[in-house]
Amino acid sequence: MRTLAYGAGLACLLSLGCANVLGIEDTEEAPACQSGDYSYNGGDGPGEGPRVGGRGEDYSCVNNLPQPLAESDTVDISLVIVNLINPTEPIGGIKVRACGSRGDVNCTNVVAQAVSGADGSATLTVPTRSNRGLTGYQGYLEFEGPDSQGRVFMPYLQFFTRPVTRDRFFPLLLVRREDFVTLFSDHQDVAGDSSLGALALEAVDCPNAMIDQGAVGAPNVRFAIADSCRHLTASSQEFYFANSVPSTTVKATQSALAIGGFIGVKPANDVVVEAYWRTDAQNLRVVQDRVIVRPGALTTLRFEPNQ
Numbered sequence: 001m002r003t004l005a006y007g008a009g010l011a012c013l014l015s016l017g018c019a020n021v022l023g024i025e026d027t028e029e030a031p032a033c034q035s036g037d038y039s040y041n042g043g044d045g046p047g048e049g050p051r052v053g054g055r056g057e058d059y060s061c062v063n064n065l066p067q068p069l070a071e072s073d074t075v076d077i078s079l080v081i082v083n084l085i086n087p088t089e090p091i092g093g094i095k096v097r098a099c100g101s102r103g104d105v106n107c108t109n110v111v112a113q114a115v116s117g118a119d120g121s122a123t124l125t126v127p128t129r130s131n132r133g134l135t136g137y138q139g140y141l142e143f144e145g146p147d148s149q150g151r152v153f154m155p156y157l158q159f160f161t162r163p164v165t166r167d168r169f170f171p172l173l174l175v176r177r178e179d180f181v182t183l184f185s186d187h188q189d190v191a192g193d194s195s196l197g198a199l200a201l202e203a204v205d206c207p208n209a210m211i212d213q214g215a216v217g218a219p220n221v222r223f224a225i226a227d228s229c230r231h232l233t234a235s236s237q238e239f240y241f242a243n244s245v246p247s248t249t250v251k252a253t254q255s256a257l258a259i260g261g262f263i264g265v266k267p268a269n270d271v272v273v274e275a276y277w278r279t280d281a282q283n284l285r286v287v288q289d290r291v292i293v294r295p296g297a298l299t300t301l302r303f304e305p306n307q
Contacts, residue, residue, distance in 0.1 A: 042274070154180060237263050
């Protein structure tokens, strides 16, 4: 019976009367992508209730966010660049550029640049003054190899959910394309597709947003991409780190390493990313931001509450 069915189906596909045989209307179309098909869409929760939970879950600043000004015309962004696969290994020779604004999608206005030293460190002195005063640095950073050993790492873009109004320190984990693909062993085709980009997001709560070294990550945060039908496909994957490796089955940040994101993101200059705390309860949106995703590159963002 199976052989006969297969043969009938094959003949059907090669004939002109396939739609009638299979009982499909000639005008029937594949269902269009709907909100929430490829990414969490914000759900139906009211975003109400207590705003303080367990360790790393204090969102009392949301909707009451202070907006400090810088105290000088420039601030320093200090970096230590290491290998994601071996975080004890510093990476020297990486070129870092500070782009003048988020609207400068090709980074034609470079306001600071540096090359990481043998210890992986680099410091960029960036401007904080705008036509509205000392509002802080509101651009983004570009990272590009090869490193001092000639190894090629994925290009990175680093964004900030809040203007940089004080000296800041950020560790950065670079990864080679082949290692990135290995991390997603069940989805190597999409992870290795250099025509698509990826997002890696780190969640912190209100108090930890003010801490650069030793900050506690925020658990129970789910990331989302607005207008996901435009930016994602059925092959795209949402992931979160669990037991120090990315998992596509976990659906929220974990307390040990509160990092997640998406692979297989279509390149665009206006990808709106969001973060929701405890989608099963408060469902509080704590971050919304707009970033650039480039083909073959990894866009990173520390999700500090900005609502």
